[in-house]
Amino acid sequence: AQSVTQLDSHVSVSEGTPVLLRCNYSSSYSPSLFWYVQHPNKGLQLLLKYTSAATLVKGINGFEAEFKKSETSFHLTKPSAHMSDAAEYFCVVSNTGGYQKVTFGTGTKLQVIP
Amino acid sequence: GAVVSQHPSRVICKSGTSVKIECRSLDFQATTMFWYRQFPKKSLMLMATSNEGSKATYEQGVEKDKFLINHASLTLSTLTVTSAHPEDSSFYICSARQGLAGIETQYFGPGTRLLVL
Numbered sequence: 001a002q003s004v005t006q007l008d009s010h011v012s013v014s015e016g017t018p019v020l021l022r023c024n025y026s027s028s029y030s031p032s033l034f035w036y037v038q039h040p041n042k043g044l045q046l047l048l049k050y051t052s053a054a055t056l057v058k059g060i061n062g063f064e065a066e067f068k069k070s071e072t073s074f075h076l077t078k079p080s081a082h083m084s085d086a087a088e089y090f091c092v093v094s095n096t097g098g099y100q101k102v103t104f105g106t107g108t109k110l111q112v113i114p
Numbered sequence: 115g116a117v118v119s120q121h122p123s124r125v126i127c128k129s130g131t132s133v134k135i136e137c138r139s140l141d142f143q144a145t146t147m148f149w150y151r152q153f154p155k156k157s158l159m160l161m162a163t164s165n166e167g168s169k170a171t172y173e174q175g176v177e178k179d180k181f182l183i184n185h186a187s188l189t190l191s192t193l194t195v196t197s198a199h200p201e202d203s204s205f206y207i208c209s210a211r212q213g214l215a216g217i218e219t220q221y222f223g224p225g226t227r228l229l230v231l
Contacts, residue, residue, distance in 0.1 A: 009155065036222075043118055043222035044207070090158070104150075104157035 002027040004093045006105035014113045019078040021108045023065075023091030026072060033074040034092040035065055038107075044090065050074060061085070086112045116142050118210050120223035127198055128231055135193045135226045137208030143188035144210035148220065149181070152205040164191045198230045 007022040025031060035047040048059025055067040061084075065076045074091060091105040117140040127133050137147055145166050150158040162172045162183050170183035180202075182194040191210075195202050205227050209220040 004157075038222075041123070041224055043224045044209075045222075102160065104159075106155060106157045 002031060002093050002095060002101065002103050004091050004103050004105040006089075006091050006108050008108050009106065010109045010111065012111040012113060013081045015083055016080050019063075019076070019081045019085065019110065021076040021089050021091075021110065023074045023076065023105060024072050025074060025091070025093045027093060027095070029095060032094045033065075033067060034094070035059065035063070035074075035076050036090045036092060038088045038090065040087075047076070047089075081110075081112045083112050083114065086110055116140075116210070116212055116221040118208065118221045118223040120206075120208055120226050122226060123224065124227040124229075126229045126231065129199055130197055133195045133198055133228060135195075135206055135208075135228075137191045137193070137210065137223055139189045139210040139212075139221070142210070142212045142221075144191075144212060145188060146211040147185055147191040148209045148211070149183060149191075149193050150207040150209070152207060152225070158207060161193075195228065198228070200230045203228055203230045 004025045013019055033050040036044040037047050038044045047063050048057045048065055050057045050067045058064045063078045065074050067074050088107045088109050090107050094102045119138045121136045125133055147164045149161045151161050152158045160173050161176045162170045164170045164183045164185040166185045166188050172178045185191040205225050207225040209222045211220050
């Protein structure tokens with residue numbers, strides 16, 4: 001069984017300040033973890049992925065996430081928020097077996113204040 | 115990059131009517147497409163996996179006679195909500211997979227918002 005919890009449904013930051021979007025997961029096996037971003041009226045776009053290699057993963061647009069097995073967390077961070085980062089972010093967990101089961105988090109809406 | 119489109123982007127229909135939603139991969143061929151449903155403030159739920167030229171595989175709890183899926187070509191899959199009711203109102207998202215299995219190879223459409231009156 002697997003699940004993913006995004007702890008904040010809404011996060012508001014000022015432009016130029018750090019971003020932290022939290023994600024905790026549970027899994028019976030070694031999972032793959034992903035962060036997706038969804039801008040209004042656009043499809044989900046892959047930001048980054050963890051697939052059992054380096055625990056600190058760098059993605060597009062300056063985002064990165066750290067896989068912490070002891071804390072079962074995969075929080076998304078960015079040093080300095082930009083207005084264009086305002087969007088909905090989804091944390092996703094997937095098994096790595098033959099039949100891929102994917103579980104999405106409920107999403108975190110990021111608001112960036114000028 | 116790979117682009118997936120959905121049409122229509124939003125639709126309003128009367129209860130009892132059927133609604134068809136199209137999902138197209140614009141610049142690649144997709145042997146597998148996926149249909150998701152997203153409730154307000156809820157995560158995306160996979161409804162079914164659609165393979166070109168064969169019957170769709172539905173997730174547990176999804177009525178296959180209610181949500182008809184057709185994947186007639188390598189670039190088009192359709193979802194038809196038959197005899198729609200207000201509880202079918204939701205945001206439907208498709209994705210198309212390019213290449214090998216793995217969610218990272220899925221490209222998502224922008225979604226279709228369905229409102230059943």
